[in-house]
Amino acid sequence: xxxxxxxxxxLRVPMVVLALVLVVGSIAAMIVNGLNYGLDFTGGTxxxxxxxxxxxxxxxxxQLEEAGFSNVxxxxxxxxxxxxxxxxxxxxxxxxxxxxTLRADGxxxxxxxxxxxxxxxxxxxxxxxxxxxxxxxxxxLVYVGFRFQxxxxxxxxxxxAHDVIITVGAFALFQWDFDLTVLAAVLxxxxxxxxxxxxxxxxxxxxxxxxxxxxxxxxxxxSITQTLARTLVTSGTTMVVTLxxxxxxxxxxxxxxIALMIGIGIGTFSSIxxxxxxxxxxxxxxxxxxxxxxxxxxxxxxxx
Numbered sequence: 001x002x003x004x005x006x007x008x009x010x011l012r013v014p015m016v017v018l019a020l021v022l023v024v025g026s027i028a029a030m031i032v033n034g035l036n037y038g039l040d041f042t043g044g045t046x047x048x049x050x051x052x053x054x055x056x057x058x059x060x061x062x063q064l065e066e067a068g069f070s071n072v073x074x075x076x077x078x079x080x081x082x083x084x085x086x087x088x089x090x091x092x093x094x095x096x097x098x099x100x101t102l103r104a105d106g107x108x109x110x111x112x113x114x115x116x117x118x119x120x121x122x123x124x125x126x127x128x129x130x131x132x133x134x135x136x137x138x139x140x141l142v143y144v145g146f147r148f149q150x151x152x153x154x155x156x157x158x159x160x161a162h163d164v165i166i167t168v169g170a171f172a173l174f175q176w177d178f179d180l181t182v183l184a185a186v187l188x189x190x191x192x193x194x195x196x197x198x199x200x201x202x203x204x205x206x207x208x209x210x211x212x213x214x215x216x217x218x219x220x221x222x223s224i225t226q227t228l229a230r231t232l233v234t235s236g237t238t239m240v241v242t243l244x245x246x247x248x249x250x251x252x253x254x255x256x257x258i259a260l261m262i263g264i265g266i267g268t269f270s271s272i273x274x275x276x277x278x279x280x281x282x283x284x285x286x287x288x289x290x291x292x293x294x295x296x297x298x299x300x301x302x303x304x
Contacts, residue, residue, distance in 0.1 A: 005221045005222040005224075006224070008225075008273065009217040009276070012276075015277065016274065022162075023165050023166060025169065026170070026173070027165060029169045033172045035178045037177075038086075039087075040125055040179040041125055041129075041179065043088075043116075044086060044088045044089065044116065045095065045115070045116040046085070047084070047095045047111070048077060048082065048083070048085075048111075049109050050083075050112055051082075051083065055107065057074045060074045060083065061073075063101060063105070072087055073087075073251075074086075095111055096111065098114075129183045133164060136190050137164075140160060140190070141153050141156075144156045148201055148205060149205075149284075155276070156197050158275070159270040159275035160194060162266070163189055163270055167189060167259055176258065179255070181255060184256070185260045185263065189263025193271060196231055196234070196268065196271040200227050200272070203223040203226055204219065204220055204276070216280060216284060216285050216286070220280065224272055224276065228272075231272070238264055239261060243257075243261065
């Protein structure tokens with residue numbers, strides 16, 4: 001048996017308490033503040049314009065807000081002279097009105113496109129986005145239960161729900177825009193965190209069958225220690241790429257990268273502590289993974 005295993009499970013109680021505090025705090029932030037939904041979910045207009053010279057984004061926002069437009073978001077799109085402007089207002093004439101407002105100071109501005117999303121469409125997207133997350137968690141419950149065991153299935157789904165709630169709660173707390181790109185990031189976090197959890201659970205199952213002596217806590221500590229290098233390398237490299245995306249990707253993908261960074265960090269934590277600690281609380285043991293004995297082999301312990 002591995003004698004230099006890190007004793008992760010010795011801290012499982014305070015780590016689970018920390019996880020509960022973060023989940024409760026995230027739920028409280030969602031109830032008190034609510035989510036700051038982007039135009040994808042609330043409805044509004046997207047206008048793409050082309051300037052003859054690179055404009056100041058803050059000046060563009062201020063110019064439109066002074067003209068009466070609400071929730072103005074201006075971002076560079078492709079080049080310094082091309083802007084995408086998102087507004088709360090709806091209607092086919094909004095694009096023309098935006099261009100006329102921007103031309104008022106003498107700037108040369110050309111309208112490239114104008115698209116708007118109605119409030120009803122935004123509401124449908126919000127409902128379908130929530131349904132997509134629930135379906136993903138349900139499918140994961142079935143998959144893990146089929147591949148491993150029901151105790152691991154419940155543990156993994158609880159850990160994934162923990163990751164989603166904290167990620168979304170951060171957006172509610174700081175009132176960052178929550179749009180379709182952020183929803184895509186949350187779904188990506190579910191897949192990422194599940195992959196990490198599956199790797200740990202697979203090693204736990206293998207070690208429960210191989211290690212004849214040792215408590216469930218010791219077997220799980222050995223399993224996490226054996227997979228720790230892989231977990232840290234995967235999380236670290238993914239975090240570096242996401243950080244570069246956050247720094248150099250611009251406003252268009254900033255919230256997407258923030259959601260990924262939060263999700264990767266929380267997902268790594270939950271794979272090590274939350275999922276395994278819940279499995280222990282549910283009484284996972286060596287007997288759960290013993291292969292059934294062959295017929296005619298009574299009295300002989302099943303071997304993998």
